Amino acid sequence: MSSDTIAQKHGAGGPAMRALIESVFVTGLGSAGAGLAAMDDGAVIPVGDRFLVLTTDSYVIKPLFFPGGDIGRLAICGTVNDLSMMGATEPLGLTCAVIIEAGFPIADLQRICDSMRAACAEAGATIVTGDTKVMGRGELDGIVINTAGVAFANRVVPDSGLRPGDRIIVTGTLGDHGFAVMAARHNLQLESALASDVAPLNGLVRAALAASGDGICAMKDPTRGGLSSALHEMAAKGHVGIVLHESSLPMRPEVRAASELLGIDPLHVANEGKAVLGVRADAADRVLQALQAHALGRHAAIIGTCVAERAGSVILDTGFGRRLLAEPEGELLPRIC
Amino acid sequence: MFSLGLPRWWPTCYDPGMCLGIPGKVVSVQGMEATVDFFGVRRLVRLDVVDEPVAPGDYVLNHVGFAIRRIPDSEVAETLKLFEELAAAGDDEDLLAADLRSELAATQESKK
Amino acid sequence: MSGEPRGVDELKFRDPRRARELTTALARLVESLHRAPVTLMHVCGTHEQAIARFGLRASLPPALRVIMGPGCPVCVTDLGEVDEGVALALQGVRIATYGDMVRLPGSSKSLADAQAEGARVDVVYSATQAVELARATDEPIVFFASGFETTAVVTAAIVLAKPPANLSVLSAHKYVPPAMEAVARLPEARVEGFLAAGHAAVITGYGLFEDFARRHRTPVVVAGFEPLDILAALVKLLEMIRDGEQSAANAYPRCVSREGNRRAQEALWRVFKAVDGPWRGIGVIPDGNLQLRDEWASVDARNRFRIDVTGLKQAAQSELSRRCLCGKIMVGLVEPTDCPLFGRQCLPESPVGACMVSSEGTCKIWHQYGGRPDLGTQ
Numbered sequence: 001m002s003s004d005t006i007a008q009k010h011g012a013g014g015p016a017m018r019a020l021i022e023s024v025f026v027t028g029l030g031s032a033g034a035g036l037a038a039m040d041d042g043a044v045i046p047v048g049d050r051f052l053v054l055t056t057d058s059y060v061i062k063p064l065f066f067p068g069g070d071i072g073r074l075a076i077c078g079t080v081n082d083l084s085m086m087g088a089t090e091p092l093g094l095t096c097a098v099i100i101e102a103g104f105p106i107a108d109l110q111r112i113c114d115s116m117r118a119a120c121a122e123a124g125a126t127i128v129t130g131d132t133k134v135m136g137r138g139e140l141d142g143i144v145i146n147t148a149g150v151a152f153a154n155r156v157v158p159d160s161g162l163r164p165g166d167r168i169i170v171t172g173t174l175g176d177h178g179f180a181v182m183a184a185r186h187n188l189q190l191e192s193a194l195a196s197d198v199a200p201l202n203g204l205v206r207a208a209l210a211a212s213g214d215g216i217c218a219m220k221d222p223t224r225g226g227l228s229s230a231l232h233e234m235a236a237k238g239h240v241g242i243v244l245h246e247s248s249l250p251m252r253p254e255v256r257a258a259s260e261l262l263g264i265d266p267l268h269v270a271n272e273g274k275a276v277l278g279v280r281a282d283a284a285d286r287v288l289q290a291l292q293a294h295a296l297g298r299h300a301a302i303i304g305t306c307v308a309e310r311a312g313s314v315i316l317d318t319g320f321g322r323r324l325l326a327e328p329e330g331e332l333l334p335r336i337c
Numbered sequence: 338m339f340s341l342g343l344p345r346w347w348p349t350c351y352d353p354g355m356c357l358g359i360p361g362k363v364v365s366v367q368g369m370e371a372t373v374d375f376f377g378v379r380r381l382v383r384l385d386v387v388d389e390p391v392a393p394g395d396y397v398l399n400h401v402g403f404a405i406r407r408i409p410d411s412e413v414a415e416t417l418k419l420f421e422e423l424a425a426a427g428d429d430e431d432l433l434a435a436d437l438r439s440e441l442a443a444t445q446e447s448k449k
Numbered sequence: 450m451s452g453e454p455r456g457v458d459e460l461k462f463r464d465p466r467r468a469r470e471l472t473t474a475l476a477r478l479v480e481s482l483h484r485a486p487v488t489l490m491h492v493c494g495t496h497e498q499a500i501a502r503f504g505l506r507a508s509l510p511p512a513l514r515v516i517m518g519p520g521c522p523v524c525v526t527d528l529g530e531v532d533e534g535v536a537l538a539l540q541g542v543r544i545a546t547y548g549d550m551v552r553l554p555g556s557s558k559s560l561a562d563a564q565a566e567g568a569r570v571d572v573v574y575s576a577t578q579a580v581e582l583a584r585a586t587d588e589p590i591v592f593f594a595s596g597f598e599t600t601a602v603v604t605a606a607i608v609l610a611k612p613p614a615n616l617s618v619l620s621a622h623k624y625v626p627p628a629m630e631a632v633a634r635l636p637e638a639r640v641e642g643f644l645a646a647g648h649a650a651v652i653t654g655y656g657l658f659e660d661f662a663r664r665h666r667t668p669v670v671v672a673g674f675e676p677l678d679i680l681a682a683l684v685k686l687l688e689m690i691r692d693g694e695q696s697a698a699n700a701y702p703r704c705v706s707r708e709g710n711r712r713a714q715e716a717l718w719r720v721f722k723a724v725d726g727p728w729r730g731i732g733v734i735p736d737g738n739l740q741l742r743d744e745w746a747s748v749d750a751r752n753r754f755r756i757d758v759t760g761l762k763q764a765a766q767s768e769l770s771r772r773c774l775c776g777k778i779m780v781g782l783v784e785p786t787d788c789p790l791f792g793r794q795c796l797p798e799s800p801v802g803a804c805m806v807s808s809e810g811t812c813k814i815w816h817q818y819g820g821r822p823d824l825g826t827q
Contacts (some may be wrong), residue, residue, distance in 0.1 A: 247465070261375055261638025319465035320676045321504030358494045374459040383577065385606040398651060398704055401575040405710060412703030419700065420677050423684040424470035448484050 013224025014328055037102075041085040041220065042149075044156050051156050053088035055079055056148035062335040064108065064142060066178070066184040071145060072115035074272060074337060078223070079149040080123045080200045085159070085219045085275065086166030087209065088151035090304045093128035094120070095148040100132070101140040112143070126148070159230075161217035162238030167284040168304040171204060171297045172197065175255040175275070176225055177267030178179040181336055183258065197273035204296045205275060211230050211290035215283020220276050223337055225328050226268045230276050231314045232327040238278070241310035244325065246318045250299040257324035268328040270336045278306070360408055362397045371404065373397060463676055467579040468508075471680035476510040478687040484501075486511035488639050489686055490632065490781050491764040491780065492520040492625055493646035494809020495674055501818035503676045515683065516781040519628045520646065523549040523597045523807035525728040526780060530621040533751070534593045537619070538568035543586075544619075545571045545579040546593035552800070557763040560593075576607045591750045595621040599648045600737050602713045605720035608741070608748055613699065619750035624625050624723055625649055626657060631734055631780075632737040633665040639663035647673040647701045652717070654709025657685035658697035666695045673701040720745060729803055730776025760823035769794055775802035778811050785812040792816060 011014040017040065035043040041056035059075045076094065096116070100109070103181055110171045120126060127147075176197040183194045201221070209216060218238065222230035227249075233240045251266060259266045273296065279287050284302055291297030314325040361373035361382065369393055373382045380402075384391055387404040391397060397404040457633045491497065497517045500506060509515065519525055532555040538544045544560065551560045551570055560570045572577050578591035594604045601622040609617065614718050624774055625646065632638055645658055650671040657670075658669040668689035672682030682700035689698065719742075726738025739750040773795070774788040785804070795801040797813055804810035 178586065261378055316504065318502075318504045318676075320463075320468045320680075321507035321509075323501060323504035326817045326819075383606065385610065386602055386710065386714040388710040398648070400599050400648060401585050401603050403606060405599065405602070405648070405713060406704050408703050416673075416678075416701075416703050420467050420681050420703070421472065423661050423681045423688075423700075424467065424474050 002169060003305075004281075013229060021064045021112065029065065034126050035287055038158075040159055041082040042088070043256075044153075046073065047152075051088075051153045052150065053083055053086045053153050053156070054148070054150050055082040055086070056146065057082065058144060058146040059337060060141075060144055060335050061181065061337050062141070063184055064112070066196055067180050069198040069272075070112060070115050071143065072112035072117045074198050075145040075147045076116050076119035076123065076200050077200045077272060078337060079147040080119075080125055081221050081275070083149045083151045084202040084205040085151060085153055085157070085221050086152050087157040087219070088153035089204075089206040089209070091123065091125040091149050091151045091202070092148060094125050095129050095131075095146075096131070097125045097131040097146040099132050099140060099144045099146075101142055102134055102137045104143055109143075112145075119200060123202055125200070125202075155209075155214070155308040156218045157216055158237075159218050159220045159234050160237035162234055162240045162242075162278040162306050163217065163280075164240055164308040165281050166240075166278045166306040167281055167302050168216060168231070168242060168244070168306070169279055169284065169288060169291070170222075170227065170250065170301060170303050171201070171275045171277070171291055172273070172299040173250045173252045173255065173270045173276065174222070174271060175251060175259065178226065178269030178270050178336055179255050179258045179264075179266070180192075181270075182262070182264075194258060195253075197271060199273035199296055201273065201275055204291065204294045207290045207294050208287050208297075209276065212283045212287045215276055215280045215287060217280060218264065218278030222274060222276050224270055226266070226270055227276065228267045228314065228325050231325070232312070233316055234276070234278060235306075239311045240305070240306040240308065241312070242304050242306055242314045243322075244304035244314060245315050246316055248301050248303045250301050250303075267325060272337065361399055363391055363393050363397060365393055366391060371397070373399065373404075375399075425447045450529070458729055467677055468680055471677065471684055472510075473510045475513060475687065476679070476683065478691060479510045479512045481691055482528070482687070482740075486514040487512060487641055487687070487690070488514045488517050488781075489642045489644065489683065490518045490638070490640040491644035492518045492629055492632075493644075493649070494521040494524075494807070494814070495648070496520065496646065496672065496679065496811065497811060497814050499644070499674050499676065499679060501814045504818070505676060505679060509683075511611060513683070513687075515644075516640075516784070517642075517778075517811045518632050518643075518781045519728060519731060519779045520625070521538070521779070521804065521807050521809040521811070522600070523547070523553055524803040524810045525623060525628075525731065525774065526550070526553060526621045526803070527727040527729045528554075528556045529727065529758070531559065532761045533738065533756050534591075534619060534621075535560055535563050535761060536756050536758045537591055537593075537750065537754060538563040539760075540565065540754070540757070542589055542591055543569040543571065544591050545573045545582050545591050547574070547595060548572045549809075550593060550595055550621075550785050553803060554800075554805050556758075556761050556763060558761060576603050580607055580612050580616060583613045585638075585804045587615065589615050589617065589753075591617050591619050591754075593619045593621065593750075595623075597625050597646075597649055598739075599652055600651055601721060602717050605716040608720045608745060612748065617748050617753045618741060618751040618802075620738075620740055622721065623726070623728065623734075623737055623741055626653070627734050627737040628731070629661065630665075631731070631788055633661070633667055635780060635782075639755065640781065641690055642667055643669045644668050644679070644682055644686065645671045645697075647671055647678070647704060647712055650699075650701065650705045650709065652710050652713045653695050654707050655705055656707045656709070662696050666729060668694055669697040669699050671697070671699045671705050673704065709710055728774075728779075730779055743756045769801045773802040775804045775812070778802075778804055786814040788812070 005336045010020045045052040057078050064071045180194040180196040220230040291300035317323045362373040364372040371382050383403045389407045396408040398406040402414050455683045535555050535558050564570045583590040653670045662669045669680045684702050721739040722742050723736040724738050725735045728734050746752040777783045795805050800806045804812035
């Protein structure tokens with residue numbers, strides 16, 4: 001069913017959004033948009049014998065302040081993480097453009113900036129340039145932040161590198177960010193509080209890359225659409241099937257509880273401080289150890305294997321049987337990042 | 338009844354707090370209503386159609402905001418034993434025999 | 450985290466080791482029957498969701514076929530019933546109904562279509578929310594109530610609790626045991642045993658299945674909804690088939706008794722009576738529909754309003770809906786994957802048949818979880 005206006009689904013990070021990008025941006029920009037067709041986390045520009053990685057993201061999350069973080073922290077970590085997912089773990093610099101609605105409290109803006117400063121310090125990143133615009137009251141919802149990042153990588157890790165036999169590793173618990181935001185949005189008070197996992201991953205990824213030799217062959221951060229979206233993309237681009245073991249999936253008990261209560265699958269829900277790695281089988285254990293030795297990777301786990309059959313599908317072994325993991329039509333929750 | 342004021346886009350099959358089959362623990366009873374705890378989230382549940390008196394500490398089976406059954410603790414142990422017996426798939430005894438039930442409940446208690 | 454066990458694991462019904470023991474028992478039992486396939490039917494959307502979500506079919510022995518029968522209440526809500534709701538909505542009456550009902554197509558329109566034309570349709574998650582809505586406004590509210598007996602009990606409870614005068618009920622409630630009778634009489638289905646829905650049986654008790662089992666010479670086992678509940682019930686059912694037992698058994702004793710919940714039954718039958726009625730795609734099921742009794746005429750939307758559905762009747766069925774196999778799927782004669790429209794023209798975002806609209810519909814569940822069991826990659 002085609003339409004001639006943009007709908008919510010076009011921003012959800014799923015098939016509809018990809019179709020929009022392909023048909024409007026990639027096709028429309030043609031050679032002016034070289035690099036877009038790969039639709040990876042970042043763009044790669046060869047410079048001498050190294051690679052310049054470039055990425056940009058806009059942040060529209062609602063609410064602005066949520067347990068575990070806020071839009072400022074998210075704006076820094078999201079971009080640092082996209083660079084890291086390409087193998088570029090030392091950001092040279094970040095840009096930060098904000099569009100603010102007239103009437104927005106300056107105290108909130110300061111809080112957001114403090115958050116950004118703290119996140120930059122954690123990541124070892126610096127905002128080198130930016131822009132500020134104001135739109136009239138009612139013309140914009142609060143604030144929108146765009147950040148872009150640039151970094152060098154010696155070896156680019158695409159999200160298309162999976163081969164049969166590779167192991168899938170996730171760096172920690174799944175579903176934290178999406179459920180925390182949903183709980184905050186709807187004032188859902190669970191006994192054990194949910195909190196977003198938003199964090200810069202470049203240090204963690206650096207440690208994993210160092211330990212892996214060349215064993216890490218694909219990386220992606222499971223943001224919109226959750227682990228399911230990320231794995232479906234990786235499976236499709238690598239022309240492999242993925243078998244996941246449900247019992248290995250790291251998950252906080254409170255996320256499990258919220259999931260049962262709300263009937264929403266944590267595998268379809270955004271994460272902002274986790275990475276999914278495709279690792280050659282012989283490197284899997286040492287990558288896992290390197291991750292678990294790092295503060296952000298304590299709950300890292302091997303969760304699955306790539307197979308030659310059923311390319312593009314993700315199969316979940318539930319412990320009671322097997323079923324397909326559905327590819328979500330993007331993110332269930334609007335304005336999650 | 339507690340209302341979350343969910344937005345229109347909320348997936349229609351997701352029924353917060355009222356998912357079929359999740360037993361909740363009764364926290365308090367106020368006349369025809371009970372406050373029931375589901376994984377730490379509290380909901381008001383109506384007692385109009387439950388067929389036994391319900392007290393704090395009881396587990397109830399809830400269906401769209403109404404308790405339809407009080408689940409006795411002993412039944413849990415009995416059901417687990419039922420599973421074991423069926424897995425052996427050779428037992429022809431009536432698994433619901435009253436004496437067996439009480440024996441099993443006692444056994445399960447002592448394992449705690 | 451507190452020391453006390455919490456959450457789903459609390460009831461210990463998801464132990465994979467026990468599950469493996471049960472599936473091994475299933476394989477042994479099926480083999481002892483020396484025939485294939487052995488077809489068992491369940492009649493509950495929630496069972497299908499559990500089976501699909503946990504991937505149970507992939508671990509069942511290949512000779513065992515567990516199929517879904519008419520267990521989705523939204524899916525069996527007839528065209529005419531939807532038309533009544535749509536007609537009222539287009540007449541300017543505000544409708545409150547369950548989410549899945551909104552996109553269910555009628556003869557020519559769904560409630561969602563009526564909404565697009567300006568009608569007011571509110572999604573509620575429970576009958577009590579419909580009551581709250583009626584309290585919050587002066588205008589008439591019609592609660593368009595679908596669901597099987599468990600849900601009908603809740604509608605009955607709110608009718609008995611003297612709802613506000615502006616609330617009336619348009620009942621599309623249905624009663625499952627008569628539909629099981631209809632399926633049991635279909636020789637082509639070759640159903641050798643039934644799993645009865647656990648929560649409906651909480652209300653009705655399992656006693657009523659004993660007579661059913663005798664008459665149709667088919668055993669019935671009441672099953673709960675955790676993976677172990679379902680596997681255990683299947684084992685019990687196969688045992689009964691092996692031993693020629695034409696009776697009913699209860700594999701959900703923590704929630705179901707022989708007599709059921711008398712108080713809930715009283716509420717149900719005080720408010721509703723069973724009448725013959727059409728089940729979408731299947732045909733008329735004698736005593737299959739629940740309508741408000743005459744003494745509740747003042748709360749009955751069919752009595753309070755003159756509902757004019759003539760404008761909604763379509764001369765011809767659309768080409769796609771003529772090819773829809775929902776009716777056959779709902780009595781277990783074919784599977785969603787046998788339907789040429791499944792996953793192609795018929796998708797959750799663009800459903801052709803009712804089974805793809807409802808979260809309890811076979812097609813929607815299979816589309817989401819990949820219903821076919823051949824997911825082996827060894």
